[in-house]
Amino acid sequence: MFNSNAFDYINVLDKAADASWTRNEVIANNIANVDTPGYKRQDINFEDELEKALGNSRYISMDTKVANLKTTRLDARVVNDYSNFSYRLDGNNVDIDTENVTLAANQLKYQGLTASITSEFTNLSKAAT
8 A cells, every 4th residue: 555645735735724714714703793793703623623723832843844744633613703892782703894904804814715726736747647
């Protein structure tokens, strides 16, 4: 059996793209609840999880870190953001302008991730020929 780490980066990029897609859904939910009294803004806690999973050792290459990464443990979690903070008297902490900017930034991130996945598969197909 041939053992290869060819899909290590693709697996991480796939998890990141899934998290970005979920963040889009969460932001859309925040926007939909902008006028709901007591609603607390939600976000995804993926980047922190990825950073912890990769570790912070300067003496290990990124290739080694990614190869040793357990992607099954790398899941995006929905968290309440600034749950004790509120912009309004009704307890809601959603700012529509911030949500729209965050949504636009996240869409760009998702496009970048999908382009990276496509690039990785292109590189694999070139290597196979």
